[in-house]
Amino acid sequence: MKTFYSPIHLEHDPQVQFEGGQLQPAVELPVRAERVKAEIGVRRIGPILPPTAFDDAPILRVHDAGLVEFLGEAFDEWIKRYGKNSPAAIPSAWPAHGLRDGRHGDIEARLGSYAFSSDTPILRGTWAASREAANVALSAAEAVRAGEKAAFALTRPPGHHAAGDVFGGFCYLNNIAIAAQYLADAGLRPAVLDVDYHHGNGTQSIFYSRPDVFFCSVHADPAFAYPHFLGFADEHGDGAGEGANLNLPLPAGTDWTRYDEALGHALAAVKAFGPDVVLVSLGLDTYIEDPIASFRLKAADYLRLGARLAELHKPTVFTFEGGYCVEALGEIAVNVLEGFQGA
Numbered sequence: 001m002k003t004f005y006s007p008i009h010l011e012h013d014p015q016v017q018f019e020g021g022q023l024q025p026a027v028e029l030p031v032r033a034e035r036v037k038a039e040i041g042v043r044r045i046g047p048i049l050p051p052t053a054f055d056d057a058p059i060l061r062v063h064d065a066g067l068v069e070f071l072g073e074a075f076d077e078w079i080k081r082y083g084k085n086s087p088a089a090i091p092s093a094w095p096a097h098g099l100r101d102g103r104h105g106d107i108e109a110r111l112g113s114y115a116f117s118s119d120t121p122i123l124r125g126t127w128a129a130s131r132e133a134a135n136v137a138l139s140a141a142e143a144v145r146a147g148e149k150a151a152f153a154l155t156r157p158p159g160h161h162a163a164g165d166v167f168g169g170f171c172y173l174n175n176i177a178i179a180a181q182y183l184a185d186a187g188l189r190p191a192v193l194d195v196d197y198h199h200g201n202g203t204q205s206i207f208y209s210r211p212d213v214f215f216c217s218v219h220a221d222p223a224f225a226y227p228h229f230l231g232f233a234d235e236h237g238d239g240a241g242e243g244a245n246l247n248l249p250l251p252a253g254t255d256w257t258r259y260d261e262a263l264g265h266a267l268a269a270v271k272a273f274g275p276d277v278v279l280v281s282l283g284l285d286t287y288i289e290d291p292i293a294s295f296r297l298k299a300a301d302y303l304r305l306g307a308r309l310a311e312l313h314k315p316t317v318f319t320f321e322g323g324y325c326v327e328a329l330g331e332i333a334v335n336v337l338e339g340f341q342g343a
């Protein structure tokens, strides 16, 4: 299996994040992708290739031009306002109920209007890394379109929380949605399966009214887990997209037995949709030792997860999403790829 990777992700290096009411050490760190890359080398999953540079057109197929422009200039605007000693643009106010949209306002108004959470800082290198992650995802999609059985986009920052015109949840551009749309535009019928611990609210939103792209997510119930406002079982799609969205929320403490049962439903639904290509949002924060999550999957379960995904017998694009147990991340990510390849 080909892996696509770019060292430009290293330029996005957050130090702190706002969580649980206080500033905490950041968890979405460069070392995450580096550990996975190292393990891919050790276990010889396949070649690690640089991405092709794509122009903005495939990004603008799923993202609002205003968001893309804002992400490209937000850090400079922030520094102009607050000076070089304020290394990260973080929103502090949002246009919630009763307030006016601020997408054409000053830097604070724009930040609050384009972000949905405070956990996603914009640093000097954030845009370069996010833009390159889209190239990584598109390169993996193109490899599969051209005939590869599977490809892994080692994307960082992750993408599945970013919607068409709003970023958050450590995500800026929605890598997997950009890749899925790219494949749809090539005449294929994509299904996205999100196995990250958190619901892929951004991906769901982007395709929610669409009958031609299926979205299915197995995740922690938003009744107690991030992203809190989307990912419930009664969200089936809207209008022409009715029936092309499936959420399978699970309780805290979910172990492999319970998870596998939900995964079986997800795989059956994906199969019923009849896709030409499957895209997997590969989050590894379902791991028992993950510092910000509550599921109980063990290392060997990720081999099983990979093998089950292979049961679909479809060309498959994997994109890297969450997963914050740095010590285990390489092993469990590559377990999925190896389980898939070996099945």
Ligand SMILES: [Zn+2]
Residues within 6 Å of the ligand: 196, 197, 198, 283, 285, 321, 322, 323
């Ligand atoms: Zn996650």
